[in-house]
Amino acid sequence: MIEARANLAVYHLEQPTPRTCKLSLLDSMHFDVEKIPQKPFHPIFHVQRGHIKQPGWSLDQLKSRVSHATGLTRESITIDDPRIVACRDVRIPTPQMDYISVLLTVVADFFGEDAARHQIKTGFRALLKHVRNGENIARKAQQAEILERRWTASDPSDFCVAHWYGESA
Known part of the structure; x- marks a missing residue:
């Protein structure tokens, strides 16, 4: 069965000199989609603080991307990334957060501060349309269908966080 997650890390970029930069991790979180059958006491879609190790992503690769974006050498870039986040184990139910949905947020x-710019509004509306589209492959996942069945099987006024838990079935 499908299992998915999306990681989001937010860094502060400091450039102490024109030829160096330092990234400091401000916060990180990951969005999970539970496997089916769903584990007890785990919301089917949820966010947790902290990174999840993923194949193909490392601090070395981040350093390469920062080097490419800034034109600085890899040696002049330092990354303070303890990957330790307090209270990591609190799972907060969320809407389905695939990579496009995370990008949307x-x-x-x-970029919301620049909402007056036509390009920002146009791009954001296009992303919203893509996420809502019934043909969006991420919305076809078994987990999304299970969650939808849970809330449509009950009185619409009863729609609440309980639907995210397997115990509500």
């Missing part, structure tokens, strides 16, 4: 939070 990042755009809203980090």
